[in-house]
Amino acid sequence: MDQGPTQDKFEQLKSKLKETWSRLSNDDIALANGKKDQFFAKLKEVYGLSLEDAQKRFDELEKACGCMPEKAV
Numbered sequence: 001m002d003q004g005p006t007q008d009k010f011e012q013l014k015s016k017l018k019e020t021w022s023r024l025s026n027d028d029i030a031l032a033n034g035k036k037d038q039f040f041a042k043l044k045e046v047y048g049l050s051l052e053d054a055q056k057r058f059d060e061l062e063k064a065c066g067c068m069p070e071k072a073v
Contacts, residue, residue, distance in 0.1 A: 028046075039054075040054040
């Protein structure tokens with residue numbers, strides 16, 4: 001199960017997400033912390049992004065802010 005980024009890292013990411021997708025509510029942004037499928041569905045609904053594009057842009061934002069979760073070994 002995807003736990004998402006840690007809370008501190010999520011706060012950093014949340015700012016980037018809100019900056020990038022300003023039409024999303026705070027509740028919509030909160031979905032990115034562990035409920036990514038629902039978050040991507042919201043991006044499709046509000047911005048018309050495909051699932052693939054939403055995931056790609058999300059991953060780019062995570063990487064850009066240094067918020068990528070650590071990978072299990």
